[in-house]
Amino acid sequence: MSKIARLYAVVLLIIGAALTAGGLWLAALGGTPYYAIFGATLALAAVLALRNHRQANWVLVFALAGTVIWSLFEAGLRFWDLFPRLLAPIALVGLGLGLFPSIVSGNARRGFRLGAAACAIAFAAMFGLAFVPHPTVSAVAAADYSPGAGDNAPQDWTSYGASSAGLRYATYNKINRDNVATLKPAWTIRTGDMGPGIDQNTPLQIGDTLYSCTRNNVILALDPDTGATRWRFDPHAKAPFWQRCRSLGYYQSTTASGECQQRLIATTIDARLMALDARTGKLCPGFGNDGTVSLAEGMGPVKPGFYFQTSAPLVARNIIVIGGWVVDNEQTGEPSGVIRGFDVMTGKLVWAWDLGNPAITREPPPGQTYTRGTPNMWTTAAYDDKLGLIYVPLGNATPDYYGVQRKPWADRYNSTLVALDVTSGRERWKFQTVHHDLWDYDLPAQPALVNLRGNIPALLLSTKRGQLFLLNRATGQPLSRVVEKPVSSAGSMPGERMSPTQPYSVDMPVIAETLNERRMWGMxxxxxxxCRISFRQSRYSGDFTPPGMTQSIEHPSNLGGLNWGSMSVDVPNNRVFMNDVRVPMTVRLMTRPEFTEFAKKNHPDGTGHGPSPQLGTPYGVNIQMWMTKLGVPCSRPPFGTITAVDLNTRKIAWQVPAGTAEELGPLGIKSHLPMPIGMPTYAGTSVTAGGLLFFAGSQDYYLRAYDTSDGKEVWRYRLPVGSSATPMTYISPKTGRQYVLVSVGGAAHSKDVGDYVIAFSIPQSK
Structure with a gap:
């Protein structure tokens, strides 16, 4: 046997011994014995080869055959499940069959070398298939599905979701499936705001002007055909972290004239509410104190970074509806989650809804504050003007992962959608999606106001859990069956009021999956x-595994499921599009002394993510993405998808992986390999009557267009950096051209940042 073959046999022996040891560990924990068997078989083949025994190659053949059978039994034909199970064994066995044949002679030698060649071909084929999209749910033809007829008259995009209904739908079809391949940048601007923070802005389009805001709340008015800046307003807002502006609000007075008849409504990352003249960018003097209202009024003490606004304000009739972001997991008694309504012309407080003290209807009584530590709305509300209802998605009372000390009103309202009367701010109905939330399962997204067949006014609510709740938006009653199912409380902390059941939307699709050992992954x-060993060592009893003193797995995690990007709706077809995150978290509570020592080495960043103190409780918490040592999620791909749900059939029409691993990779090193594995997604989608769905939040620096009928990618454009913003589209009143516009400031988890706003259009013929 050659020196190279002997060296390989030694390497194979080491690999086999390591797999055997790890496999025995896994088997002792109750897991599959496969790894121990395969490792022992590799080690046996290596020993036989070192002894020049002719059976070495046959042992390798047996090992590979057993691996194929086991893999198909565990994973079926799901490609990304087979990838880690087969790729390394094919390589290990193929090398052995190619290096060890000198032990035998004649036909056997030729046969083993042919086997080595077959392994090389299989390895190349499997690696090549990693660059081919593998839909999670393949499209099923729908006889009644076709893009809308299209209305290309210019229409204003007046709020974050295009309108207060949150549909992100445009009736335009000048850019369509037939010509989208020719879509190119029409203009690009740089805002000058390079951070800190993340640019997540969806601009507004009102008449012949675009309005964009940057991560630090700088507002720009832009020409829609050239991107030229008409005015710029800098509020000089600062926050210690979480710098972002997702969009603006807009109001046009039907009674006033002149200055500030058209006004932009903006909130800031240091808790201010402002009204600006949309034509000049100047603060409206009759609004609050020279154009500004302090949102810290009535809140009591507010530490820097503990309360401010990141999401777009809602303008409903003449009322500006304001919630606020409250830092997670830092301490009890944080600033209130009060929802307030301000007069859009004067900035005066019209009403307040303090869920901890309904007796407060405007300012708190002298010497008091709004109830501290209540669930808050950090996302954007939706609004139905006909019903006069504002739909408020609430989060959780912080700290998120320990609830023994929570007040009764926290349990009544955490992770709950509340309908408020636009005139009075009083509660009309509520619907709770999680009881006694210990998982940070905030309602993160603006609901979508849809009309079902029969013109039934409905509301589709997305959740971090991946559950979709379909409600009557007049009454809050489910239009799709919701069942209370038993959940486990094993491992919960003493004194926790664990709910024995949780609500499940059983007749709607679930945009998530439960975990088991077979669904563990790795490159x-x-x-x-x-990862399989880690899974067996951790507590996991489904999507409501209680936090405790031993490590538990949270999946869906506090990232989602579905997050703040919200949904888009193909209105004529009642087809809804959404993007998700599929990255589990590990959670472990620690006693105060243990957390103090842990924090000395792990340095909490104060954002409530990662190690967090939960001051005011006996326990700190450590929350981390559950990753392999190579830095990829332990759960199987895709790690993010785009899903189309047919509201008429209430089934998934198609589901495809979102984005590639091109800009990410093991150990944080960019792979530059465009494997369409599906990455965690941020921001949201927008849809048009041209049969196109636009999305940019897939972390691999592309704006993409998908065919709404089947989810196939029909166009993409490489951006200078990634994007964490929802695209929008508009038609210029001046030129009649349709544009698709996206803010490009950097992808999540990427060090590459930018300050671009890019508009795309079909090139004009000369």
Whole structure:
């Protein structure tokens, strides 16, 4: 046997011994014995080869055959499940069959070398298939599905979701499936705001002007055909973290004239509410104090970074509806989650809804504050003007992961959608999606106001859990069956009021999956084994596994499921599009002394993510993405998808992986390999009557267009950096051209940042 073959046999022996040890560990924890068997078989083949025994190659053939059978039994034909199970074994066995044949002679030698060649071909084929999209749910033809007829008359995009209904739908079809391949940048601007923070802005379009805001609340008015800046307003807003502006509000008075008849409504990352003249960018003097209202009024003490606004304000009739972001998991008694309504012309407080003290209807009594520590709305509300109802998605009372000390009103309203009367701010109905939330399962997204067949006014509510709740928006009653199912409380903390059941939307699709050992993943079989061991060592009893003193797995995690990007709706077809995140978290509570020591080495950043103190409770918490040692999620791909749901059939029409691993990779090193594995997604989608769905939040620096009928990618454009913003589209009143516009400031988890706003259009013929 050659020196190279002997060296490989030694390497194979080491690999086999390591797999055997890890496999025995996994088997002792109750997991599959496969890894121990495969490792022992590799080690046996290596020993036989070192002894020049002719059976070495046959042992390798047996090992590979057993691996194929086991893999198909565990994973079926799901490609990304087979990838780590087969790729490394094919390589290991193929090398052995190619290096060890000198032990035998004649036909056997030729046969083993042919086997090595077959392994090489299989390895290349499997690696090549990693660059081919593998839909999670393939499209099923719908006989009654076709893009809308199209209305290309210019229409204003007046709020974050295009309108207060949150549909992100445009009736335009000048850019369509037939010509989208020719879509190119029409203009690009730089805002000058390079951070800190993340640019997540969806601009507004009102008449012949675009309005964009940057991560630090700088507002720009732009020409829609050239991007030229007409005015710029800098509020000089600062926050210690979480700098972002997702969009603006807009109001046009039907009674006033002149200055500030058209006004932009903006909130800031240091808790201010402002009204600006949309034509000049100057603060409206009759609004609040020279154009500004302090949102800290009535809140009591507010530490820097503990309360401010990141999402777009809602303008409903003449009322500006304001919630606020409250830092997670830092301490009890944080600033109130009060929802307030301000007069859009004067800035005066019209009403307040303090869910901890309904007796407060405007300012708190002298010497008091709005109830501290209540669930808050950090996302954007929706509004139905006909019903006069504002739909408020609430989060959780912080700290998120320990609820023994929570007040009764926190349990009544956490993770709850509340309908408020636009005139009075009083509660009309509520619907709770999680009881006694210990998982940070905030309602993160603006609901979509849809009309079902029979003209039934409905509301589709997306959740971090991946559950979709379909409600009558007049009454809050479910239009799709909701069932209370038993959940486990095993491992919960003493004194926790664990709910024995949780609500499940059983007749709607679920945009998430439960975990089991078979669904553990890794880029190779080695880190897959490590993840399987970690899974067996952790507590996991489904999507409501209680936090405790031993490590638990949270999936869907506090990232989602579905997050703040919200949904888009193909209105004529009642087809809804959404993008998700599929990255589990690990959660562990620690006693105060243990957390103090842990924090010395792990340095909490104060944002409530990662190690967090939960001051005011006996326990700190450590929350981390559950990753392999190579830095990829332990759950199987895709790690993010785009899904189309047919509201008429209430089934998934198609589901495809969102984006590639091109800009991410093991150990944080960019792979530059465009494998369409599906990455965690941020921001949201927008849809048009041209049969196109636009999306940019897939972390691999592309704006993409998908065919709304089947989810196939029909166009993409490489951006200078990634994007964490929802695209929008408009038609210029001046030129009649349709544009698709996206803010490009950097992808999540990427160090590459920018300050671009880019508009795309079909090139004009000369």
């Amino acid at each position: 190779t079989m080695f880190d897959q084994l490590a």
